[in-house]
Amino acid sequence: MPAQNMEELVSLCKRRGFIFQGSEIYGGLQGFYDYGPLGVELKNNIKAAWWRSNVYERDDMEGLDASIIMHRMVLKHSGHEATFSDPMVDNRKTKKRYRLDHLVKEQKPAVQQAVADAMEQPLDNFPALVQALVKKPAQASAALISAGVRDAFSGEVGDWTEPKPFNMMFKTTIGPTADEDSYGYLRPETAQGIFTNFKNVVDSTSRRLPFGIAQIGKAFRNEITPRNFIFRVRELEQMEIEFFCTPGTDEDWHAHWLEKRLSWWEAQGVPRSKIEILDVPPEDLAHYSKRTYDLMYDYPTLGHEEIEGIANRSDYDLGSHTKSQSELGLVASVEENNDSIAKLTIPHPETNKPVVPFVIEPSAGVDRALLAVMSEAFTKETLENGSERIVLKLKPHLAPIKVAVIPLARNREEITTVARAIKADLQSLGLGRVLYEDSGNIGKAYRRHDEVGTPFCVTVDFDTVGLGGEGKVSDPALLNTVTVRDRDTLAQERVQIGELNAWIRSRLV
Ligand SMILES: Nc1ncnc2c1ncn2[C@@H]1O[C@H](COP(=O)(O)OP(=O)(O)OP(=O)(O)O)[C@@H](O)[C@H]1O
Numbered sequence: 001m002p003a004q005n006m007e008e009l010v011s012l013c014k015r016r017g018f019i020f021q022g023s024e025i026y027g028g029l030q031g032f033y034d035y036g037p038l039g040v041e042l043k044n045n046i047k048a049a050w051w052r053s054n055v056y057e058r059d060d061m062e063g064l065d066a067s068i069i070m071h072r073m074v075l076k077h078s079g080h081e082a083t084f085s086d087p088m089v090d091n092r093k094t095k096k097r098y099r100l101d102h103l104v105k106e107q108k109p110a111v112q113q114a115v116a117d118a119m120e121q122p123l124d125n126f127p128a129l130v131q132a133l134v135k136k137p138a139q140a141s142a143a144l145i146s147a148g149v150r151d152a153f154s155g156e157v158g159d160w161t162e163p164k165p166f167n168m169m170f171k172t173t174i175g176p177t178a179d180e181d182s183y184g185y186l187r188p189e190t191a192q193g194i195f196t197n198f199k200n201v202v203d204s205t206s207r208r209l210p211f212g213i214a215q216i217g218k219a220f221r222n223e224i225t226p227r228n229f230i231f232r233v234r235e236l237e238q239m240e241i242e243f244f245c246t247p248g249t250d251e252d253w254h255a256h257w258l259e260k261r262l263s264w265w266e267a268q269g270v271p272r273s274k275i276e277i278l279d280v281p282p283e284d285l286a287h288y289s290k291r292t293y294d295l296m297y298d299y300p301t302l303g304h305e306e307i308e309g310i311a312n313r314s315d316y317d318l319g320s321h322t323k324s325q326s327e328l329g330l331v332a333s334v335e336e337n338n339d340s341i342a343k344l345t346i347p348h349p350e351t352n353k354p355v356v357p358f359v360i361e362p363s364a365g366v367d368r369a370l371l372a373v374m375s376e377a378f379t380k381e382t383l384e385n386g387s388e389r390i391v392l393k394l395k396p397h398l399a400p401i402k403v404a405v406i407p408l409a410r411n412r413e414e415i416t417t418v419a420r421a422i423k424a425d426l427q428s429l430g431l432g433r434v435l436y437e438d439s440g441n442i443g444k445a446y447r448r449h450d451e452v453g454t455p456f457c458v459t460v461d462f463d464t465v466g467l468g469g470e471g472k473v474s475d476p477a478l479l480n481t482v483t484v485r486d487r488d489t490l491a492q493e494r495v496q497i498g499e500l501n502a503w504i505r506s507r508l509v
Pocket residue numbers: 189221223230231232233234236237238306307308309363364365366367368
């Protein structure tokens with residue numbers, strides 16, 4: 001059974017070294033997390049699985065790694081300077097700041113209803129209520145106060161300001177000069193680096209439509225209220241595809257990617273039954289979107305929240321960043337661009353005339369993926385002897401440690417020499433991390449490896465090396481064999497050392 005609440009996951013992550021609070025020894029920095037020894041492995045494995053499936057296993061995809069800090073013109077013409085904001089309100093009493101929609105959503109139902117009544121909106125259309133609050137700031141401030149909206153910090157009804165937009169981009173100065181214009185932005189999504197490199201990729205690879213560009217990388221959002229562990233952070237990582245196609249074929253490609261992405265999640269251990277597909281209603285669509293499916297995973301404690309968005313962005317992005325916009329017959333309504341020096345077109349596959357392609361964008365968060373994968377893998381079992389074990393039933397390709405090699409006696413050279421040789425041999429298979437594990441007694445080692453999801457533990461004992469141990473005579477039939485313990489079934493099998501590589505490989509690949 002998957003994790004029942006977020007606390008179980010948070011506690012395991014910290015205890016076993018998956019995730020730590022960022023800048024912790026100075027009191028921590030809200031919305032920033034550090035991935036520890038096991039977290040970095042799990043994260044790398046998720047990213048590798050995504051790259052394998054979306055780049056290597058397709059013939060219509062290229063990869064990219066664009067820079068994080070971008071020219072401010074990129075974020076001006078992408079629309080982020082003007083619109084990448086969330087509505088915020090301040091409590092004049094506590095000086096605390098909240099994201100408006102989060103604040104209202106966390107109130108008791110009667111209070112929410114009172115806000116809706118004061119704004120003359122039905123409560124069952126929450127996005128419309130938030131829009132009304134944003135559009136009528138003076139009425140909104142009065143409504144929040146009269147409805148008795150409480151500040152979670154003080155527990156008391158707040159003295160709420162008018163909502164106003166808060167731009168979530170991180171701005172930074174560039175170079176040694178401090179003049180007004182020498183600043184750029186940390187990208188709030190990886191996508192813009194793909195659009196700005198569209199021409200470079202087309203020219204250097206001779207790609208024709210349809211094809212896609214994939215990128216994995218950090219993005220930064222100054223979230224007003226980062227929360228829920230790594231679910232909403234200020235420094236995040238995204239796995240994004242911009243898939244360029246001929247206008248008119250976009251709806252079919254949108255359906256294609258929805259299907260592809262759901263089956264990818266399934267292969268990572270996140271079943272379809274736990275993902276709701278939200279066909280975002282037109283009034284809630286982002287300004288660039290023709291249609292968007294949000295994949296809403298059922299997170300423990302949080303309920304259904306977005307793990308991935310799959311948007312049909314029409315020709316908005318390339319249309320916004322291209323020069324000569326008026327000649328190109330754009331479908332999307334874009335702001336005028338007199339700064340770009342590139343024409344972002346590609347020959348139409350049938351007419352050969354220049355066309356601005358439509359874009360389908362599957363965009364998934366690595367941090368939210370890791371949380372979902374861990375949540376699904378998390379299992380509490382009661383064993384036959386009545387004891388409880390926690391086991392992370394990760395798909396083997398995602399497991400941070402593939403095999404732990406355990407010498408039964410860590411101060412018997414005959415045993416440790418063989419164990420080290422086995423570790424080196426297994427490591428050379430290139431399946432991922434193999435750990436030489438001599439940190440404690442075998443029972444504790446097994447428990448630890450259950451909790452971090454290691455699929456196999458290989459134990460080298462006295463019989464392996466033909467020694468009698470603990471008052472026993474060595475069994476000659478066991479010479480040059482090791483015990484392999486299976487994480488999920490707990491079955492223990494004796495395997496010849498000479499056959500071990502093939503045995504492990506066949507079960508991990
Ligand atoms: N603050 C964040 N922390 C962690 N992951 C994020 C964050 N913001 C976005 N993501 C991830 O990036 C993906 C694509 O970003 P997108 O802009 O579509 O998110 P969003 O609609 O702004 O998300 P939300 O509505 O939850 O703020 C999301 O599906 C999510 O997995």
